[in-house]
Amino acid sequence: MSISSTDHPTAPDRDRQPVPGAPVRPGSYRHDLDGLRGVAIALVVAFHIWAGRVSGGVDVFLVLSGFFFTGMLVRRADTGSVGVLRTVRRTLRRLLPAMVVVLAAVVVAAVVLLPHTRWSDIAGQTLASLFYYQNWYLATSWSDYLAADPSVSPLQHLWSMSVQGQMYLALLLVVALVATGLRLAYTWKRAAAHPIVRRLGRDGMLRVTLAVVFAIAVVISFSYAAEGVSTQQGWNYYDTFARAWEPLAGALLALCAPLIRLPTPAREALAWMGIAVIACCGWVVNGVLVFPGPAALIPVLATAALILAGAGRDTADQPVVNRLLATGPIVQLGGFAYALYLWHWPILIFYLGEQHQRRAGALDGLVIIVVSLLLAYVTHHLVEEPLRERSKPATVPQRGRVATGLSRLLVGRLAGRALAVPVRLLAGRGGLLTGIAVTTVGVLLLGSTVAWQWNNGAKAHAVGQLDPAKYPGAAALTDHALVPRAPMRPTTEEAPADIAYPTRDGCISDFDTRAVITCTYGDQNAHRTIAVVGNSHAEHWIPALQLLGEQYRFRVVVYLKMGCPLTVAEEPMYKGQQNPDCRDWSGEVIDRLGIERPDYVFTTATRPSDNGGDETPQDYIDVWSALSDRGLEVIGIRDTPWLRRNGIRYRAIDCLASGGDRVSCGLKRSEALSPLNPAEDPASAFPNMHLIDPNDAVCEPVVCAVVEGNILVYHDEHHLTASYARSLAPELGRELRPILGWW
Template identity: 75%
Template structure:
């Protein structure tokens, strides 16, 4: 990725004009940008470990990547041809070895330190990282990148490497294609064309290539920037990882690679650019909450800051650059930049495994210092013994044997890594399946709490392997709008021919009652119409949020659902009435009360069900299956009831103002008097951190029927 220290002279084209124009100082090696790369990654590491924020360093890194890579491609074109296969080989040789080593270490650490219930996701993300589609994997699941905690994947940070790899491939294909077209057009251009367009022959293939690339990249930058700006306000969870939204950042660096050799700024302006650039990079993480607004317009802060530092030192020898650039070009900064890539790869998994072992959300000063020290040592070793032997040609200090040994070692590790992850995915997929009807004599489930049913000795069902597939029916059937789907999706359950209608409305916590309602609907002949969207309880708020991010799709989806409910007039609307409070217990957000008012204004009768407990410790979510697989039991993997639920239903007070609203609470069928366990009546309650398994939901049908009967009056 670094700019080459030499350029081959451009061959003059025959014609009426002089030799092609060649940019000044095109081959000057930018040591200061090596140092800037090190500073950018150092900020990423510090902000991840100590502040739980996005620093903007990755955005700087993407700009520099585009600058280095495009400069290299254009110089190769000047020397003859870009060479797509050779460039791909060189790029993969530079990027993959360190990646393979880190991925292998993460897989080994996951096997040793994590319960086997998490291995499947680690295997999936290993493959996604290895083949550079990790960003899409995370976008599809809308993973939370606000801060590190033990529930976060140790490979989540590799989304940026996937964006970088995809950007490299796109830029390589564009430059190679445009270079070939330019050479072909000039080679076969007629004399008349030379007279009519003399500028083409004066510029020569290299100059024409630069102009053409500037136009193409400029158009893509504008389109990508507008797309990213729109995505911030519509689907930021997807937008953050989207390659198309991120494309303008590396392409901004590409445009700088094309333009910088021609830019000659006065000394005073260069000094101002340098100081402003480094200051903006240093404070960017405090100025904006990057995970909520990048790569939209707010990302102009780190991108323009990187551009300012690139332009400040452009066309100048190191000794003649601004003071900031000279400091960045000092040996310690350049050395840090040399293993910045490896440092980025190592720091995040070490942080996540550390937090998992100490069961905390933050590393603290001492813990963070240890993490950084270990990361630096591993990054240096990876750079010294893996990256350099495979990137640098054999020398007396680096014999060919070292290159061969490093290549064989990394290749062997890579093959074993790929084979093991594929094998695990193949074998594990056979174990994940929904559980069928369970014998109530062996598996009383909720009846053990509500009716003191006898609980015989029997293996827990679903098992920890079966649980992830034992989900509510709408998700299984594609009848719930996902995080990035605005469309209202409806499906019918229960007795599909019954005249009486219960509309189940809201998010996945309304959805997980469908298995129980399905039984009641078939028994008592009523139809269930679902209006569900992930992460979206029904809302009338203008600024709907999910995981701290704007979620306008939820607002628009809710507005359409309210209109449809008003038009279709179901007999009853079933939705959640509470949610967990950040400081423990549960609560009724004001938005829920506003929704009750909106439903009442539309003449709708509402059943509001109190939400079930969410598994959390120290504010950190955890899965019951992970805890059980790690050696915990039904009690130790659960929560104290006082931590999960308030002493009284918090919806009771505000609900008194709404005669159309009737409350029900089934938490006595989920929790014991003092404890909310994760297994009752031999049935696992949760398939993840907070959603009921379909099996346990079905066991709740009798109690749900008892509480609904006096309200609905249908049986």
């Protein structure tokens, strides 16, 4: 995102900038757009902290990034070579140092504040952020950007920086290739003699060619994003190809805005409409559900309106809104918007984690903002500015003002004078000390994250068969089996890999796979069949069913899709987002079940309720009706508890690694399960519906602990470990025996 001012059209000449509010030549430095950055970052921070919604500020930044960066590239191409390597080096020098400082701080905070079980994911996201592929990292997991709670990564917000970095590289290469191609074409006399070429000149041809290329790309990207909203929004939100049309719209503005001349009333109207829409966008549109599809036209067009309103005019002749945006405080806020964006999210997430809260209140939200502003100010003046100005001599008075201003901000006037000298030394010519410090931190950061990744990969593996004498698991609850002293298995390091077999074997359709994938477990040569259908909560019973199938000679055929309980709803949702693949997948599965006719269909009959306990949604009942219409026998299993406190999901391994025990890391049974199985009443209307409830083998009478019989129950927030699922086989067999009659 062009949150920082590093890509402003006249950034290389910042020592010649006029002061905010002073008259400037048409087309020169636009302080109003720095002010727009300030407004956008204020909205982003406020909405993240208090509203739990997307403000549209990120979309404003993406448009500005395309506008600023393309303008700079075209001006360079006009005067000579674009300078690919020089531009890459300059851009990285301006973006990476502040990011490295924040990443290093997050790594340190993670080590100090988070359990070691979280380190691997933080390490992975740190590397993804450092190398600008964080958006793809998150896209593969459908991370919920709305959820600012302790279960969210403190680096999740950096997906937008990855999109920006990737788009910078794409824009740079396109402009360089077109400029080079035109330069070569001009050496061909026939091409240079063409009337259109002679009339436009090489600079004009460059702009026209780029405008055509960018316009085509905008149409393609916008169409792709519009389709993605209704098909795979979880991926679409982070997808660079879906996001590309926003910075490309800014690129088109950079090419076309100088040619547009609007009357003053039109400029005033555009400016007022633009700022009003940007201010209200977050309340009107739930962006995380629909951006970057057609709804993103709202912040994009509003930003374009403000750019056009002030284009080609002296500051004194700009609309009132643009003049207000060019005033000192707003411009100054825009000046360190990049650093503020980097800092505010991790501070928010770590704070919520320490306080065990889902949202920040009014007062603590203000504290988070003040701390974020202070760190952003320090980062901007001690890291960004010294490295940005490395290539030009800065006067001592300029640096003295920065140093003294920072010192006074921190400790007051008298102490400020004392600290001005060392701060000036730190920000000396070329920012040498800052550069060395940032480079050192970067090397240490990279080394530590690689080590964490390697260490976690070495320890995470599925657990084999455990000795039932030492590890009775569920038998400790159902059969009062003796539980000897033995280390918990799987360990906190092993648990993430101790998962149900279909995920391990690639036998479950992921979030972005529409195809129905089937695999067979149990006795593959048997003539009797149980079809396990639905999402991962049907899947995690496969280790138990595998043992029963082998023992009692029946096949277990899986029809599974992540995040998709079997449904007949027209608009099924997952994490608040439309999931049409689930609807289409479910329709095909139900039809196939009607044709293949397994002896029984095994699926979940309940799910957790947002108000505590569990429930049977109407959609589940509609599915039972569809299966009943096809004459299929259905086994509905009551879902196992999900680990949640105050509506916040948490992992058992994180709690245990933080010093909790099997009981304190669990939850009250009354919070997880309703007094009666909520599926009983609706199931009574379906003679083909058979209910089972094995939760007495998962929970004690009062508490649902996270370790039973020396076996860890959960490998994440709500899925059984394969080891514990295997220990549930005897109890599941007792529940199924009167229904199946096969043993």
